[in-house]
Amino acid sequence: MESGLKEAVSIGQLINFLHDPNRNKRKDGLVQLSNILQSESSENVKSLFSSKLKPALIEIFGDSSESNREKVIDLINQLLSQNKINEDDIPHIVQKLHERLGHDPCPETCEEIKVKESVTLKLIATNHWNLLLPSFGYIIDIVCKQGKESSPAIKISIAEIVSILCDSFGDRIGFSSKRIFDSMRNNLYHQQFKVRLQTLTTLGKICICEGALIFEDIIVDFKKLQLDRRKEVREVLYKVIGDIMCKLQYTVLRSFEGKLSYLLLGGFSESEFAWINEVIDNVGYRRKVLAQEFTENVEDYIMSDAGEFLILRNLQELVQLALDDIQEWTMQDHYRSKAASILDYTIRAAQNHITPHLDSIFKVIFKAYAQSEDKAFSALFENCIEKIGMFCDFDLVLTLFRKFCLTDITSPTEKSGGLILFAKMLNSLLLTEDRMKKIVSFIAEKDLSDYPEIPKSLQLVIESLILQAKSLCISHVNSLFHSLLLLENSSAQESVQKTMGILAEYCGLLSVSDLYATQLPTALPLLTRDYRNWDSDSKERSLFKSLIVKSGSAVSQYFDTIVEVMSVNSQREKDSEVRFTMLVILENSLNLSELDNYIRSYCRKILESIIVPTAAWKVGISNVEIRVSSMLCLEKLIGKMLIEDSVLVELWDKVFPVVKTCLDDDWDKDLRISACRVIISFFEFYSHILDEILVSGIYPELLKRLDDSQDYIRMIICVPLEKLFKVILERGIRFGNYKFMIETLLVHLDDPSENIQKSVKNVLQVARLYDAETFLELSRSAQHKHRHPRAVTELIEESQNQS
Known part of the structure; x- marks a missing residue:
């Protein structure tokens, strides 16, 4: 030691300075030690630190002088970065950091020192993560406390530390994930985007470690971050979601993949995020592998492309989430536009698989389209309807248009918007003679000209049909003409004349009978899709009854x-x-x-x-x-x-x-x-x-009915009473309240009504067989009290003869 370490006497003196009551001497000692140890070998410094330096430095962690506390942290960070501290001494440093940072209120009040102490912890986590397991609880306390600090630098350092912990102790972090999430959650909305970026990345890793505990909350935050003002944050968001879905455990993924997929599809509304397709394909590929590994029932679409598979796997939830957001008028318009964009992409990917959800989609789109004042927002709904017209069964689509445009379940404004959507769909629809007939029938089915909002929309439908059908109009000219004629005196009169000219050029359309073919396999799922929310006004409820x-x-x-x-x-x-x-x-x-x-x-x-x-x-x-x-x-x-x-x-x-x-x-x-x-x-x-317990519960209720205000009830209740005694006799059931029951029956045997007397007598004729001696005793006692003793007298005689 003497030969290897320069100025050994001086170092000893400097260490003594660290214990000096004078804070300036302590500061000088720290400064000189930092300079001397900078050039010393790692082994020498490690030995010195363990033997003499550690107690003195750790003591200064709590020094009254902020300057000294800052100097000692600088020295510790210097030694850590140069790997000049023994691994055995690391836990002591962590423990001291916990004393300074892991409590509430926090003993360390200087923000600059907190920043440097967070750097200390980051150095330890980065270079000595394998030593942290015994101190894991201390570190969690520190990050949970410091994650709420106001300093952006601390927030970033803490997020980086948690990220390292997730990489190193993924199986352990789960137990503390909720605490960490709660401490860092508000950082997702910090004014500095770098804080938001690092927090988002870290929380994504926590989700992978133990997402089940925080997903319900963090999905809300992910959704808000879709509208973050910085493109960098939004870009990281979609990559984090993709990473989560590619690495999350299967059981947890199944619970949340619908909501996560919905958020991920939101990236398609970002025109500059062309790479989102690759992320979705990666997620879809992994999901397809998991579906095969866990033998899910996905035979209908297992051959789809990876991205389409992901959408089809979560189709019902994706549609419902999009519709919910479109209907939520308390949300920002950007959310609703994003939801409409997701719905558009979902329909395009699902194609005919979207069929079971059409009723819900139409219901929401009609209302939102009618109320929209944003052309871009409206165009998304028009795209949705056009794709539905291309991919879905035409008869079903037309049935839904009939439902929402021609029935009273929609307002006139919504009917008008629905007809405009129908006109847009016709522009891209492949028309055949059969489809032409059905569309004309739809147009002529109900006179809507009395509604001031509708004529212009209906005129657009007819015009679009004529332009698309061309020569097919010949066989339907009369019906088209009649429909246009109904609009002659409406607010769309000028447009109607123009359409009449087009019709004259291409000819017309004839009326046909309505199509009302419905089969149980297709109708039942449609009618019962929202059965949990049925009420007295639900049309589906009465239709369900009729269907069944x-x-x-x-x-x-x-x-x-x-x-x-x-x-x-x-x-x-x-x-x-x-x-x-x-x-x-x-x-x-x-x-x-x-x-x-x-x-x-x-x-x-x-x-x-x-x-x-x-x-x-x-x-x-x-x-x-x-x-x-x-x-x-x-x-x-x-x-x-x-x-x-x-x-x-x-x-x-x-x-x-x-x-x-x-x-x-x-x-x-x-x-x-x-x-x-x-x-x-x-x-x-x-x-x-029946057994003894059931009998004891039934007979009192039967006896009560003997006092009913209706004679008919008093008579018919005797039937089960008679059967009750037969069962007791046949099965040898013990009946402890026999005396009470006979006394009650004898009271009703004295009823003025002969019919009731006869019914009660039938019961008693069976009941006497259970205990003839008791029965005779009770009957003789009642005989002298009855106003109509004939019935009880006959029972007594029968019992005596039977004996």
């Missing part, structure tokens, strides 16, 4: 979908009209014997998700009708024995309580009668599942 009811047994192969729709729309929060419609569908299905096996296989869901919620009490007269219908359906389910025994036993605690509330309803006698019929059917077809 009129399709008869053909619905069997779609019964799972039908049951799901009925289940969702039978819940208590749904409108009464919706719930009643579902019960009508269920009752119709129960009347079709061809569906019995399908109903039996779904009996659990039908009971739990349809019968129980519709039979439960809910305020309102209309709900009584629903509960009665529910009881009728339950009676048929039981009467046809479509419920598995095990299912009924398992769901007994859910089903019987709602039946009980129907039995107890004071408002409507029909509801009580329907519930009684359910009980009667149950005892007739499912009495074999």
Whole structure:
């Protein structure tokens, strides 16, 4: 040591200076040490640092003098950059940095020193990452605290440190990803774009390490950054998203790939980002490999190009996200324009695969187009409609135009915009005689000339058709002429005359009958696409009922979908009209014997998700009708024995309580009668599942009905009471409340109505067989109290003879 290190005595003195009470001496010592150690060999400095220098320097981390604290950090950074500190000493430095930077409030108050200390941590993370695992918690505390600092330099350094940690400890960073994200999130909107750039890059790496914890939040930030004022930030954003999708774990990717793909497609609206195609292709290629590796059901489009595959894989979500953004009027116009651009590209890539989503697309586009005052924004919708006309089934597209242009579901302004879109579509449509007939029929189907907003739009449709059809107009001249004639006295009169001249040149068009061919396989998905949001005004709800009811047994192969729709729309929060419609569908299905096996296989869901919620009490007269219908359906389910025994036993605690509330309803006698019929059917077809526990829960409810205000109910409730005792006798069920029940029945045996006496007597004739001695005792006691003792006397005599 003496031979290798110059001025050893001087160094010892300088180290002593570091402990001197005079801060100026401490500062001089640091300055001179820095100069001396600069030229010393690495091994000598490492030895000196470990043996003598480390305690003194670490002590000055907390020096009262900002200048001294800054000097010691400069010296540490100098030694770290020259690799003159032993690896064993690194954790001590990290620990001291944690004491200064990792607490709240932060002991270190000088911003310049914080900047240099963040550089220290960055040097350690860069050159000694393999030593950081024991100090990982300290480092996380530091970055989470310092990530919120106001200094741009600190923000950038912290982001770089986290980036290094992600590269080195990807499996460990996940546990702290939410903390780090929360501390750095606001930096995405910092005024300095370099801070935004580095933060964005770092958070992208965190997503790859553990995206599931932060994706819901960071996707919102990614979306905002699409409108960042700096092109560099937007460019990095799309590259980060592509990198995430190329490296993210499969399970996490599946959960968020739709939203990420949507954001990535937003790059197509940036004309200078031509490279976005390559990014999307890379992501699509990786997604295709994963789909094959994990055997996803993608046979329909596995042969597509990589980019198209990505879009088709997430088509439903992409369409929905675009439509949601287009409809969101609280968003900036740039977002809505970007959404329209994404929708345009999605339709172009998906081609005919977009068909199942056309209803939703048309609904949104018609409204947005009608309200748009931006020509570029409107042009995007025109492009969408043109592509739909090229790629999708023409009959379906025309049906949708008919739905949105000729029905009352759209306003006159939206109808006008829809007709303009139709005219734009005709400009690029390949016309055949068959299509011509259908378009003419569409034009002539409804007189729209009374709406002041529509004539000009309809005139554009007719003119576009004539110009495109040319000689095909010959066979349709009368219909076209008639349609134009309806517009003669409208605001489009001058334009109509011009169109008349064109028609005269190319000839006309004849009317044809309407096309209304609809099949269950295509109609059902369209009608039920938004079934979770049905309410009393939903047209699809009534169409769904008509479709199912009129399709008869053909619905069997779609019964799972039908049951799901009925289940969702039978819940208590749904409108009464919706719930009643579902019960009508269920009752119709129960009347079709061809569906019995399908109903039996779904009996659990039908009971739990349809019968129980519709039979439960809910305020309102209309709900009584629903509960009665529910009881009728339950009676048929039981009467046809479509419920598995095990299912009924398992769901007994859910089903019987709602039946009980129907039995107890004071408002409507029909509801009580329907519930009684359910009980009667149950005892007739499912009495074999009864045990002591079920019996103890049923009989009190049956006895209550003997006090009903309606004699008819009092009579019919005796049927299950009689069956109850037969089951008890046949199966040897122990019945502890026999005495109470006989006493109650004997009271009602004295009813003035002979019909009720007869019904109760039938019950008692079976009940006496359970315990003849007790029965005789109770009957004799009641005999002296009855006003009409004949019935009880006959029972006593029969019992004695039987004995």
